[in-house]
Amino acid sequence: xxxxxxxxxxxxxxxxxxxxxxxxxxxxxxxxxxxxxxxxxxxxxxxxxxxxxxxxxxxxxxxxxxxxxxxxxxxxxxxxxxxxxxxxxxxxxxxxxxxxxxxxxxxxxxxxxxxxxxxxxxxxxxxxxxxxxxxxxxxxxxxxxxxxxxxxxxxxxxxxxxxxxxxxxxxxxxxxxxxxxxxxxxxxxxxxxxxxxxxxxxxxxxxxxxxxxxxxxxxxxxxxxxxxxxxxxxxxxxxxxxxxxxxxxxxxxxxxxxxxxxxxxxxxxxxxxx
Amino acid sequence: xxxxxxxxxxxxxxxxxxxxxxxxxxxxxxxxxxxxxxxxxxxxxxxxxxxxxxxxxxxxxxxxxxxxxxxxxxxxxxxxxxxxxxxxxxxxxxxxxxxxxxxxxxxxxxxxxxxxxxxxxxxxxxxxxxxxxxxxxxxxxxxxxxxxxxxxxxxxxxxxxxxxxxxxxxxxxxxxxxxxxxxxxxxxxxxxxxxxxxxxxxxxxxxxxxxxxxxxxxxxxxxxxxxxxxxxxxxxxxxxxxxxxxxxxxxxxxxxxxxxxxxxxxxxxxxxxxxxxx
Amino acid sequence: xxxxxxxxxxxxxxxxxxxxxxxxxxxxxxxxxxxxxxxxxxxxxxxxxxxxxxxxxxxxxxxxxxxxxxxxxxxxxxxxxxxxxxxxxxxxxxxxxxxxxxxxxxxxxxxxxxxxxxxxxxxxxxxxxxxxxxxxxxxxxxxxxxxxxxxxxxxxxxxxxxxxxxxxxxxxxxxxxxxxxxxxxxxxxxxxxxxxxxxxxxxxxxxxxxxxxxxxxxxxxxxxxxxxxxxxxxxxxxxxxxxxxxxxxxx
Numbered sequence: 134x135x136x137x138x139x140x141x142x143x144x145x146x147x148x149x150x151x152x153x154x155x156x157x158x159x160x161x162x163x164x165x166x167x168x169x170x171x172x173x174x175x176x177x178x179x180x181x182x183x184x185x186x187x188x189x190x191x192x193x194x195x196x197x198x199x200x201x202x203x204x205x206x207x208x209x210x211x212x213x214x215x216x217x218x219x220x221x222x223x224x225x226x227x228x229x230x231x232x233x234x235x236x237x238x239x240x241x242x243x244x245x246x247x248x249x250x251x252x253x254x255x256x257x258x259x260x261x262x263x264x265x266x267x268x269x270x271x272x273x274x275x276x277x278x279x280x281x282x283x284x285x286x287x288x289x290x291x292x293x294x295x296x297x298x299x300x301x302x303x304x305x306x307x308x309x310x311x312x313x314x315x316x317x318x319x320x321x322x323x324x325x326x327x328x329x330x331x332x333x334x335x336x337x338x339x340x341x342x343x344x345x346x347x348x349x350x351x352x353x354x355x356x357x358x359x360x361x362x363x364x365x366x367x368x369x370x371x372x373x374x375x376x377x378x379x380x381x382x383x384x385x386x387x388x389x390x391x392x393x394x395x396x397x398x399x400x401x402x403x404x405x406x407x
Numbered sequence: 408x409x410x411x412x413x414x415x416x417x418x419x420x421x422x423x424x425x426x427x428x429x430x431x432x433x434x435x436x437x438x439x440x441x442x443x444x445x446x447x448x449x450x451x452x453x454x455x456x457x458x459x460x461x462x463x464x465x466x467x468x469x470x471x472x473x474x475x476x477x478x479x480x481x482x483x484x485x486x487x488x489x490x491x492x493x494x495x496x497x498x499x500x501x502x503x504x505x506x507x508x509x510x511x512x513x514x515x516x517x518x519x520x521x522x523x524x525x526x527x528x529x530x531x532x533x534x535x536x537x538x539x540x541x542x543x544x545x546x547x548x549x550x551x552x553x554x555x556x557x558x559x560x561x562x563x564x565x566x567x568x569x570x571x572x573x574x575x576x577x578x579x580x581x582x583x584x585x586x587x588x589x590x591x592x593x594x595x596x597x598x599x600x601x602x603x604x605x606x607x608x609x610x611x612x613x614x615x616x617x618x619x620x621x622x623x624x625x626x627x628x629x630x631x632x633x634x635x636x637x638x639x640x641x642x643x644x645x646x647x648x649x650x651x652x653x654x655x656x657x658x659x660x661x662x663x664x665x666x667x668x669x670x671x672x673x674x675x676x677x678x679x680x681x682x683x684x685x
Numbered sequence: 686x687x688x689x690x691x692x693x694x695x696x697x698x699x700x701x702x703x704x705x706x707x708x709x710x711x712x713x714x715x716x717x718x719x720x721x722x723x724x725x726x727x728x729x730x731x732x733x734x735x736x737x738x739x740x741x742x743x744x745x746x747x748x749x750x751x752x753x754x755x756x757x758x759x760x761x762x763x764x765x766x767x768x769x770x771x772x773x774x775x776x777x778x779x780x781x782x783x784x785x786x787x788x789x790x791x792x793x794x795x796x797x798x799x800x801x802x803x804x805x806x807x808x809x810x811x812x813x814x815x816x817x818x819x820x821x822x823x824x825x826x827x828x829x830x831x832x833x834x835x836x837x838x839x840x841x842x843x844x845x846x847x848x849x850x851x852x853x854x855x856x857x858x859x860x861x862x863x864x865x866x867x868x869x870x871x872x873x874x875x876x877x878x879x880x881x882x883x884x885x886x887x888x889x890x891x892x893x894x895x896x897x898x899x900x901x902x903x904x905x906x907x908x909x910x911x912x913x914x915x916x917x918x919x920x921x922x923x924x925x926x927x928x929x930x931x932x933x934x935x936x
Contacts, residue, residue, distance in 0.1 A: 224643070228646065246644060290639050290640055290643050291640075296644075306632075308631070311627070318536040321536075321540050322536060322548055322550075325630070580774040584774035585776075586737060587737055588763060588792065589792040589793070589840075590788065598776065598779070598787060599776045602776075602779075606778075679822070
């Protein structure tokens with residue numbers, strides 16, 4: 134009798150011994166549910182612009198999103214060199230299907246439609262949308278939404294900027310580009326008069342990329358756009374762990390520091406409403 | 408099959424003709440039916456059908472995609488005319504012999520090497536974004552315009568080679584006879600060579616016409632809302648690809664009749680030429 | 686003065702010599718036939734006469750004027766000298782009438798009505814009036830060649846060059862073309878004819894020249910040359926022709 138009990142106990146211990154290491158690994162850098170255990174694989178698109186990533190070099194950790202990733206990685210227990218960056222386009226990131234990375238960070242807005250096919254982390258930042266316009270256009274002096282319709286708009290496909298222009302501003306003939314870069318090129322060439330972008334993006338764009346253009350107004354929030362989040366493959370199990378890390382950063386005030394350092398806003402920009 | 412006395416040859420011929428037709432029909436039905444059944448009963452089929460062939464999605468996307476397709480068609484038709492003309496001019500440059508025309512010939516050769524050697528997308532980006540960015544006064548700015556220019560320049564390189572081969576396929580005796588009658592080079596081209604060359608090139612040209620229909624989609628990178636872009640907008644919103652299937656159907660509706668027309672024209676031309684020889 | 690005066694005509698194609706110091710005179714209204722084996726230079730020589738083919742040495746004079754003389758202008762020579770080819774070379778996208786009136790209207794500036802009237806007259810003269818609106822592909826080979834001849838006559842040339850004009854025709858169609866050439870001779874047209882049709886050459890020519898290896902080996906009155914050729918090479922050539930049944934030996 135005693136032997137049977139002993140055998141049972143040993144077997145139970147053996148099972149626990151086998152499972153424990155696996156369980157013990159969860160929520161550590163060697164979590165087996167990571168794309169590459171031991172590494173935090175993060176995707177963003179190439180090129181990446183300030184103030185989100187400086188010098189198009191996420192590995193340097195400069196820029197709001199690059200710095201956020203390294204802060205998050207440290208919080209979760211990763212060393213700096215354990216962070217691996219891969220290049221995936223915006224469309225590729227928001228599309229359904231398995232991913233070759235743990236999460237994507239590239240100013241992706243949390244929306245209900247996207248949440249149906251992919252999983253977001255908690256929101257890490259929310260900004261206003263700003264109108265960027267060439268000074269000679271009707272948009273530059275617009276006071277209401279109706280005024281805004283008189284111009285030629287351009288946006289990138291699949292973005293919340295597109296949704297805003299089409300659904301909230303009610304403009305149905307906006308030029309639609311493959312990516313944000315195309316939008317700014319078109320603005321530069323005078324092919325469109327105006328576009329909409331998150332305020333930090335707009336600040337960089339008007340300062341450096343399209344200096345002829347100006348931020349002419351801020352827009353009221355679209356309720357469907359809940360702010361920026363990290364984007365994971367659908368129902369990726371490590372989301373909760375990442376969220377714990379984000380919460381810790383928020384509590385410590387790290388995110389606020391990064392906002393102040395990289396994402397400064399001008400308090401004097403007028404707001405346009407309906 | 409026994410011959411029935413008194414019955415005409417016609418009836419027997421009919422029976423003999425019917426059998427092959429029935430066999431063809433039956434074998435087509437069996438083969439494609441089997442493929443269809445195999446695909447339809449695969450476990451992933453319902454999901455594939457939902458993602459790609461959802462009727463509701465197609466109906467919802469159809470108006471937008473159709474609107475974009477109209478844009479595609481317009482661009483296509485205007486480009487065709489421009490290509491037809493510009494490529495012909497280049498071919499004429501190339502065909503003129505004699506030392507005074509050397510610059511024209513050189514231009515034509517270099518042009519073809521350049522524009523045949525560059526990807527159409529590269530040209531579209533270069534012209535569509537690059538030129539407006541120069542901010543030169545007096546030039547149009549629309550992506551549509553410059554993208555169209557890029558397409559015309561690119562396709563003319565191929566089209567002019569088609570013209571050239573059509574011109575060279577015209578029998579040498581024609582030029583000789585024209586010369587002997589005192590016609591200038593240009594008159595020879597205009598009255599003797601080009602009309603014949605045109606007949607020669609129709610099938611190859613229709614090839615390019617069909618190809619252009621699809622390359623118009625490249626202009627979407629310049630913000631143009633053609634059929635593909637409109638389909639993409641729908642897909643980006645819903646993650647359903649049925650809109651792309653709608654666009655695909657529209658493209659096929661446009662290009663397949665063209666392909667049959669080409670076949671028909673080729674057949675008719677061959678018959679006409681062979682009839683002369685028989 | 687001779688209508689055509691060819692003097693030491695020489696032509697090379699690369700290393701190969703095709704014409705070797707050829708001398709030939711053609712008097713007004715004379716019909717000269719050039720015969721010889723393929724590659725003997727007959728067609729080349731014909732095309733040198735109206736400048737279609739450029740030659741390396743020698744000269745060609747029409748009515749005493751060098752064919753490259755400026756007085757001809759660009760089109761004067763082509764007006765004076767017409768040529769008809771073995772392949773007819775009618776322009777297939779134009780009607781018979783348009784083929785014939787093209788040069789008179791576009792090159793020599795005749796008004797359309799006048800050119801068409803003249804063309805119709807010529808067509809009717811040679812029994813082709815009903816084909817004026819037809820297209821070349823609707824006509825038989827013989828009809829097309831006759832139209833080609835009429836086309837070459839539209840500019841009222843003084844000399845007509847005929848380059849193996851029956852060689853591409855079915856036998857039963859040859860006769861109608863030969864007839865038209867006979868008729869032209871009656872009108873006094875000066876002609877240089879390259880031909881394989883020996884019997885025809887014997888009938889229509891005032892003089893026959895035998896070419897071999899780029900040289901005129903022998904020339905003379907047709908009856909004389911065909912029955913009693915002096916040069917052994919001529920004899921050999923004629924023997925081969927007679928043996929193949931293309932020429933009946935004269936007594």
